[in-house]
Amino acid sequence: MKVATTQNNVISNICTMTYRNLLKTLHNPDNFSDVIMEPVIFTLLFGFLFGGAIAGSVHAYLPILVPGILIQSILNAASGSGQQLREDINGGVFDRFKTLPIASIVSLAGQLFGDVLRLLLSGMMALVTATLMGWRPTVSLPMLGVALLLALFIGWSAAWIFALVGLLVKNAELIGSLSMIIILVLTFLSNAFVPTKTLPLFLQKVVAINPVSFAVTAIRSILTTGNWGVAATLTLVSGVLITVVFMGLSILVYRRRA
Template identity: 75%
Template sequence: MLQMKTNTQVLRNSLTLTHRNLLKTLHNPDNVSDVLVQPIIFTLLFGYLFGGVIAGSVHAYLPMLVSGILVQSILNAASGSGQQLREDINQGIFDRFKTLPIAPIAPLAGQLVGDSLRLLLSGGMAMVTAALMGWRPTVNFGALMMALFLAVFIGWSTSWIFALVGLLVKNAELISSLSMIIILVLTFLSNAFIPVKTLPHFLQTIVRINPVTTTITAIRGILNTGHWSETATMVVVSGAVIILVFMPLTVMAYQRHD
């Protein structure tokens, strides 16, 4: 009975702090930009600037672009985990949480649960923007949700890495800059925006071993065929491995800081 009461308290405290983190996102222009504005800007920018050059028209380019923008947007949103954690620590917010009668793990849990909702919103915004530009998926709604949730899952698993970085690196601006550079390199050195066969051979090798390429290939396959693939299963397994490795490391770093 006591264990059930404790679990209920942890859940209630975590959901309360999830609500707090979502409100913080909405009231912070930088966070709103990562979650809502960037998917719109990049979809419009790449679609209208490069659609004609790469695919002959914007409409023909959108099926390729959607999966790339979806993954890029979700990774951008996931990178905010580390920055937000570090900002709360540097501003003394976590020290104030320690004085409250809440579960000790609740602040970290609230951040990561809130991340999953932010990722879902960011991915949905990318899809809606593409639809307004003329993208008409050939698969059913279930396949669209399958692709979206696969992207959100891999983004959420990656957010554990960024959360660990946020707990270890003391400068929030440095975390933001490094995250942006890493994400830009990984997405541009992938099949997100261009056909891999157009690249020089040495770059093709780099692109094919890039995990972002594998993720985009899995999502693109679902959006094109409506079916789950072995590549999609590989992405899920990879995400699960990331969680199994980085979740305990993040919790340990958080408890040590606590």
């Protein structure tokens, strides 16, 4: 009974902290600027610049582009978790949280669950922009929702990586720069935007083990066939592993350094 009560308290505290972070985000519209603008800019930029060269036309390129731009947009939104976490820590907010009778995971989980709104908004902006450019999904609306949910889960899993960066690096601006470098390396060294057959052999091997490639392949398959395939299962499993590992590391670092 005592264990169940403790678990209920942790869940209740996480919900409270999530609500706090949602309110903080909603009362600071500037936090949405990158989430809204970046998906629009990158979708337009990649679509019109690379569409003709890679697929012959923008319309033919969009089915290739959409899964990649969806993952990139959500990862961009996820990268903000570390920066916002560090801003709260530097502002002394987390010092106050440590004085409360709550588990260490509550403060971190509340921040990252609250950021799901940012991830969802970023993913929706990418899909809306692609739709306005002429992209039309060939699968049912439920399967489109499945693809979006899978992308959101991968983005949320990656947010724990950025949270760890936010705990280790004390300068919020540096966290933003490091996060952008991580995203650029992961997305451009993947199958997100270009066919991998034209890459040098050593880069093809790098792309093959890139977790972003798994995620893009899975979402591309769902949006093309409407079926949940092996790639989607591997992506889900890898997301769970990333979450478990980096959540544990984040909690450990938070207890010692934050």
